[in-house]
Amino acid sequence: MPEQLVFAMEVTLNGLMTGVMYALVALGFVLIFKASGIFNYAQGVMALFAAMTLVGIQQGRVPFAHVINEIFGTDIHYFGWEVPALLAILLTVIVMIAFAYLVQRFVFKHLVGQEPIILFMATIGLAYFLEGVSDLMWGSEIRNLDVGLPQGINDWIDVTTFEALGYGFFIDNLDIAATLIAAILVMGLIAYSQYTKNGRAMRAVADDHQAALSVGISLNYVWVLVWSLAGIVALVAGIMWGSKSGVQFSLSLIALKALPVLMLGGFTSIPGAIIGGLIIGVGEALFEFAIGPMIGGATENWFAYVLALVFLVFRPQGLFGEKIIERV
Amino acid sequence: MLDNAAEGYVTADGRQIGPVVMEMRNITLRFGGVEAIKNISFDVREGEIRAIIGPNGAGKSSMLNVISGFYHPQDGEVFYRGSRRPPMKPFQVARQGIARTFQNIALFEGMSVLDNVMTGRLNHMKAGFLSQAFWWGKAQDEETINRQKAEEVIDFLEIQAIRKTPVGRLPYGLKKRVELARALAAEPQILLLDEPMAGMNVEEKEDMSRFILDVNDEFGTTIVLIEHDMGVVMDLSDRVVVMDYGKKIGDGTPDDVRSNQEVIDAYLGVAHD
Numbered sequence: 001m002p003e004q005l006v007f008a009m010e011v012t013l014n015g016l017m018t019g020v021m022y023a024l025v026a027l028g029f030v031l032i033f034k035a036s037g038i039f040n041y042a043q044g045v046m047a048l049f050a051a052m053t054l055v056g057i058q059q060g061r062v063p064f065a066h067v068i069n070e071i072f073g074t075d076i077h078y079f080g081w082e083v084p085a086l087l088a089i090l091l092t093v094i095v096m097i098a099f100a101y102l103v104q105r106f107v108f109k110h111l112v113g114q115e116p117i118i119l120f121m122a123t124i125g126l127a128y129f130l131e132g133v134s135d136l137m138w139g140s141e142i143r144n145l146d147v148g149l150p151q152g153i154n155d156w157i158d159v160t161t162f163e164a165l166g167y168g169f170f171i172d173n174l175d176i177a178a179t180l181i182a183a184i185l186v187m188g189l190i191a192y193s194q195y196t197k198n199g200r201a202m203r204a205v206a207d208d209h210q211a212a213l214s215v216g217i218s219l220n221y222v223w224v225l226v227w228s229l230a231g232i233v234a235l236v237a238g239i240m241w242g243s244k245s246g247v248q249f250s251l252s253l254i255a256l257k258a259l260p261v262l263m264l265g266g267f268t269s270i271p272g273a274i275i276g277g278l279i280i281g282v283g284e285a286l287f288e289f290a291i292g293p294m295i296g297g298a299t300e301n302w303f304a305y306v307l308a309l310v311f312l313v314f315r316p317q318g319l320f321g322e323k324i325i326e327r328v
Numbered sequence: 329m330l331d332n333a334a335e336g337y338v339t340a341d342g343r344q345i346g347p348v349v350m351e352m353r354n355i356t357l358r359f360g361g362v363e364a365i366k367n368i369s370f371d372v373r374e375g376e377i378r379a380i381i382g383p384n385g386a387g388k389s390s391m392l393n394v395i396s397g398f399y400h401p402q403d404g405e406v407f408y409r410g411s412r413r414p415p416m417k418p419f420q421v422a423r424q425g426i427a428r429t430f431q432n433i434a435l436f437e438g439m440s441v442l443d444n445v446m447t448g449r450l451n452h453m454k455a456g457f458l459s460q461a462f463w464w465g466k467a468q469d470e471e472t473i474n475r476q477k478a479e480e481v482i483d484f485l486e487i488q489a490i491r492k493t494p495v496g497r498l499p500y501g502l503k504k505r506v507e508l509a510r511a512l513a514a515e516p517q518i519l520l521l522d523e524p525m526a527g528m529n530v531e532e533k534e535d536m537s538r539f540i541l542d543v544n545d546e547f548g549t550t551i552v553l554i555e556h557d558m559g560v561v562m563d564l565s566d567r568v569v570v571m572d573y574g575k576k577i578g579d580g581t582p583d584d585v586r587s588n589q590e591v592i593d594a595y596l597g598v599a600h601d
Binding site for chain 2: 195197200201203204206207208210211212213214215216217218219
């Protein structure tokens, strides 16, 4: 097999796994957008906040330590215990659910029926507010996140591909784990929305608010539910990205990577978010591999957006989005 | 005739009508400076078909929206099953066993007919979060029972053939029927129908009338309906409230209403001019 082709295969595989990570972030957007028509700009910051909270709980850090020390003149930073990863994840989930409740109770409950642009503005405000809270609560240093996911090169793939193709693929165990977890998460979400009472209520609210009310569904409850789910998805995304490159402010910028994914896959489709993520992941990796060297590299920064623009021109509703039909 | 029948009465065709189940007392509803409903009182008896009629803009739909919690009157009280009902959100009203349909149809267009009807069963689903999430025992039994109920309603309204069709693709008349099916699936005590025959052709109107009578007869469901089409209403209902410009101008059996001079002037008179 020609060398270039083998390299391209490795690039594609890695691109697919990066794509899964993009899809995870996009998924959080889709959940909220579908049920409430809110484009949640804060999704990326939610991932950052969730990851920060997870690390903080795990390491037994005192939340708001800086503020407390400032006021009381103390010097405490740690509780002096360490929380096992699984328990810490569970506690973080509870924090994210509480966050969902507060957001609904104090922000979006009062904005029901407002223009989409106003709701969008509110999420921008929310994003920066949450970033500040995250800073205040846990500090702004880069933190290492380790919840026990495997890391490093996968030896089995390395050896197998070396024997078969004469070149060992470098596939990170973390990416494999992320892919598996993402797959389980997505299947769980789909099953949840298809077969449970709350899932049915979610789909109903996504479809028609008035009809949902008339069959006894509380919109508020469903909105808290979708914000909670989006918070949990943000936590998963935060864990994956955080384990890969540390928990830091730039984590919140992955939200920007989810934008082209959404344009591609459609804002209202869970499968769309997945396929869109994969196309972007593979597309930008292959483009960088094939064309990048000729034009000086760093094409990952913009390729996804160009791809999304092209898609927008030909299919404004995205690959799987609901068709936009205007009756005249 | 009705005043001395606190415990109910028997209709000409032999149906037993029960005591008052819902009472509207001095309801006044304003939108800004406009009074959509002016000090209206009436009651609804168990098992009866109660119609609210009146010309366009008389405030009929507003009244239905007050009953179903979509609007909150500035004055007046709603009594339901003997006690005063505090101001409620529409979903709370629905959970009290009052189901409704809409004049402009509010269905879940992206879902199949069966899924739409199943949403009507939501308030009958109780299985806990974990059991649902993992599809254990209780949730599964419940799903089977609810599915069965939904299928019964689908059979009853003769929409088996379109069970799996996405609602968005159905013609208007069938959508109206699906909406009725969803409301029925909730096994409501009171069923509110907002112009169930609006925009239908003669044949569809006949079908719908038959279904309304059958529902009332078979399940004993109390029905409050708003209609425009006088002929249909007079044939269907046991008692009729007539509204005009937000005021009540008549209340009684179809015959009473027909011979009420004020009603004739305001409504029928115009129609027969």
